[in-house]
Amino acid sequence: MTERLESREKVTGAARYAFEYPVENVAYAAAVQASVGRGEVLSVDIEAAQRLPGVLAVLSHENAPRVDSEPDGELALFQSRTVSYRGQFVAAVIGETLETAREAARLVRVEYAAEDPDVRLRTDHPGLYKPDKVNPVFPADTELGEPEAAFTDSAVRVDVTYTTPAEHNNPMEPHTTLALWDKDGSLLLYDSTQGASSVQSTIAKVFGLDPTQVRVIAPHVGGGFGSKGSPRPNVVLAAMGARVTGRPVKFAVPRQQMFATTGYRTPTVQRFRLGADPDGRLNAILHDVFEQTSTVREFAEQTATPTRTMYQAPNRRTSHRLVALDVPTPSWMRAPGETPGMYALESVMDELAVVTGVDPVELRVRNDTDREPESGLPFSSRNLVACLQEGADRFGWAGRDPAPGVRREGRRLVGTGVAASTYPAYMQPGRAIARAEPDGTFTVRIAAADIGTGARTALTLIAAETLKEDIDRVTVEIGDSAFPRASVAGGSSGTASWGTAVVRACESLRGRLNGEVPPEGLEASADTSAEVKNRDEYARHAFGAQFAEVEVDADTAEICVRRMLGVFAVGRVLNPMTARSQFIGGMTMGIGMALMEESVMDGEFGDYLNRDLAQYHVPSCADVRDVDAFWVEESDPHLNPMGSKGIGEIGIVGAAAAVGNAVHHATGVRVRDLPITPARLL
Numbered sequence: 001m002t003e004r005l006e007s008r009e010k011v012t013g014a015a016r017y018a019f020e021y022p023v024e025n026v027a028y029a030a031a032v033q034a035s036v037g038r039g040e041v042l043s044v045d046i047e048a049a050q051r052l053p054g055v056l057a058v059l060s061h062e063n064a065p066r067v068d069s070e071p072d073g074e075l076a077l078f079q080s081r082t083v084s085y086r087g088q089f090v091a092a093v094i095g096e097t098l099e100t101a102r103e104a105a106r107l108v109r110v111e112y113a114a115e116d117p118d119v120r121l122r123t124d125h126p127g128l129y130k131p132d133k134v135n136p137v138f139p140a141d142t143e144l145g146e147p148e149a150a151f152t153d154s155a156v157r158v159d160v161t162y163t164t165p166a167e168h169n170n171p172m173e174p175h176t177t178l179a180l181w182d183k184d185g186s187l188l189l190y191d192s193t194q195g196a197s198s199v200q201s202t203i204a205k206v207f208g209l210d211p212t213q214v215r216v217i218a219p220h221v222g223g224g225f226g227s228k229g230s231p232r233p234n235v236v237l238a239a240m241g242a243r244v245t246g247r248p249v250k251f252a253v254p255r256q257q258m259f260a261t262t263g264y265r266t267p268t269v270q271r272f273r274l275g276a277d278p279d280g281r282l283n284a285i286l287h288d289v290f291e292q293t294s295t296v297r298e299f300a301e302q303t304a305t306p307t308r309t310m311y312q313a314p315n316r317r318t319s320h321r322l323v324a325l326d327v328p329t330p331s332w333m334r335a336p337g338e339t340p341g342m343y344a345l346e347s348v349m350d351e352l353a354v355v356t357g358v359d360p361v362e363l364r365v366r367n368d369t370d371r372e373p374e375s376g377l378p379f380s381s382r383n384l385v386a387c388l389q390e391g392a393d394r395f396g397w398a399g400r401d402p403a404p405g406v407r408r409e410g411r412r413l414v415g416t417g418v419a420a421s422t423y424p425a426y427m428q429p430g431r432a433i434a435r436a437e438p439d440g441t442f443t444v445r446i447a448a449a450d451i452g453t454g455a456r457t458a459l460t461l462i463a464a465e466t467l468k469e470d471i472d473r474v475t476v477e478i479g480d481s482a483f484p485r486a487s488v489a490g491g492s493s494g495t496a497s498w499g500t501a502v503v504r505a506c507e508s509l510r511g512r513l514n515g516e517v518p519p520e521g522l523e524a525s526a527d528t529s530a531e532v533k534n535r536d537e538y539a540r541h542a543f544g545a546q547f548a549e550v551e552v553d554a555d556t557a558e559i560c561v562r563r564m565l566g567v568f569a570v571g572r573v574l575n576p577m578t579a580r581s582q583f584i585g586g587m588t589m590g591i592g593m594a595l596m597e598e599s600v601m602d603g604e605f606g607d608y609l610n611r612d613l614a615q616y617h618v619p620s621c622a623d624v625r626d627v628d629a630f631w632v633e634e635s636d637p638h639l640n641p642m643g644s645k646g647i648g649e650i651g652i653v654g655a656a657a658a659v660g661n662a663v664h665h666a667t668g669v670r671v672r673d674l675p676i677t678p679a680r681l682l
């Protein structure tokens with residue numbers, strides 16, 4: 001058990017976040033958002049804004065520096081008159097103070113030629129199309145056997161549609177950039193990001209620079225949940241403002257503006273058809289997904305991909321259909337794909353359990369498989385059944401009465417539910433440098449990110465273990481694109497990817513260490529590109545099982561999650577303390593998804609109405625009572641030198657289904673549209 005190495009710095013305020021770097025002569029940016037959902041900017045009247053003392057510049061499509069929109073259309077700020085969605089940035093003010101910038105932004109008058117925005121995802125939308133791929137490289141559709149016929153011929157059939165709403169990531173630290181241009185034309189960015197290296201390369205392209213001319217510093221990041229996995233308009237806005245004014249410029253996206261400009265999870269509509277034998281053995285699985293993207297850029301959430309991994313069935317189909325609406329581009333949010341997809345799959349499995357009378361744990365065991373059903377690949381390890389069994393033991397599942405809506409404790413109806421979890425064990429190439437210092441200590445450098453996960457601590461443990469040194473003698477420096485290039489903190493791949501580079505660099509250094517370290521130190525580096533590329537073919541996934549107990553007020557339908565228990569199989573757990581926090585954090589986010597989180601689209605004006613955490617509800621302490629996480633021993637030689645699978649995302653996967661299934665068990669009401677609010681239960 002190792003505490004977060006930076007915990008003291010964080011709680012004392014010594015840890016610096018992007019907005020907090022003290023720089024001389026800094027100016028502040030404030031953005032103007034489009035007040036129409038679709039159309040063109042006719043004119044931008046900046047006169048009143050410019051009259052305000054302390055206004056340094058007003059930027060819009062009329063005067064903004066030209067940038068390259070190819071890397072990501074959402075980064076092409078002020079490059080055209082087109083308004084692609086309500087809330088898009090159409091102008092900005094740079095001022096001496098934040099207050100001046102904001103007041104001036106309020107005074108900018110933008111005239112539009114407006115059209116009615118098309119913002120409603122529906123399954124009969126004429127614009128629906130099949131994307132070439134879903135994220136990142138999966139086929140949009142798959143089919144094996146005769147799914148339609150097999151479904152029709154099955155003795156037991158479940159045919160239901162689940163929906164999930166748009167959800168916004170809402171990290172505590174908003175998306176923030178401090179930009180400084182040097183006289184030599186290079187750009188320094190203090191940024192709140194999940195990947196300093198990827199911001200460096202993307203922003204270099206946007207501004208037509210060589211990557212060596214851009215440096216991104218991000219040692220501490222206040223959460224991201226995927227929304228900081230790629231640079232956001234704040235980076236471009238701060239850099240443009242700094243270029244135009246010749247001053248360092250800070251821009252933190254206000255919470256109110258995050259709902260349109262920093263990403264969110266697409267809403268989904270998911271039709272599921274399960275055909276089974278009377279004993280619950282699956283014969284056909286059909287999963288058809290409908291979701292949205294924007295007119296700016298295609299983002300295709302891979303919602304049906306976990307269905308390709310989870311359960312055996314000879315006949316199967318998955319499909320994804322997208323429609324490009326006049327909305328902000330959806331993006332990554334914790335376990336994109338797996339989170340909405342497994343919510344639906346694990347809810348419909350519960351429905352099958354009810355219809356067949358097979359216990360929900362046993363139903364999943366009965367449909368377990370030792371090969372990935374659609375790829376045919378062997379699993380590098382798959383311990384779903386062990387998680388289900390250990391979870392059932394710890395939770396006290398045995399002897400559960402399956403009848404819904406019959407357990408009363410005073411005014412409360414009580415029920416329990418289970419759901420499975422899964423998440424792929426990805427690995428990305430990267431590099432690291434390890435140094436032996438003359439004073440006997442070691443320094444490891446890699447452009448990794450710690451967004452609150454404990455990655456810095458895990459990497460230090462990995463380096464110390466490889467060097468066979470005490471952890472106190474090893475320092476791992478991260479969060480700087482000047483360090484060896486690293487992949488983003490995303491896809492639960494960070495520790496596996498960066499850790500492998502750290503191991504290889506430290507091994508190489510150890511091999512070269514014999515006797516005295518020279519006065520200038522001794523250095524070794526590693527590049528894992530070949531190692532990552534040449535891995536044997538296995539289906540590599542983490543698995544888990546989640547159990548929930550809820551009580552529902554029979555009069556008001558208020559729902560309370562009394563306890564929640566997860567058991568996960570994630571390879572070797574490198575640091576139990578931070579691993580447990582990751583699981584519990586994910587499960588907590590699953591409670592939010594099940595009961596609270598909902599971004600509400602205003603069909604008339606065409607944007608998400610939520611503006612803050614009073615309108616976008618996430619669980620508070622009172623909502624999170626008894627949540628605990630465990631893991632099974634799992635030794636998997638096919639992963640990486642640490643033997644670890646990712647842990648950042650699997651905690652949310654299946655969590656909402658476990659809660660929803662418990663609500664059904666408590667009340668007998670099956671709500672198929674998240675979130676499960678009292679209004680939907682009554």
Ligand code: MOS
Nearest residue numbers: 226333334490491
């Ligand atoms: Mo995660 S949504 O892959 O940062």
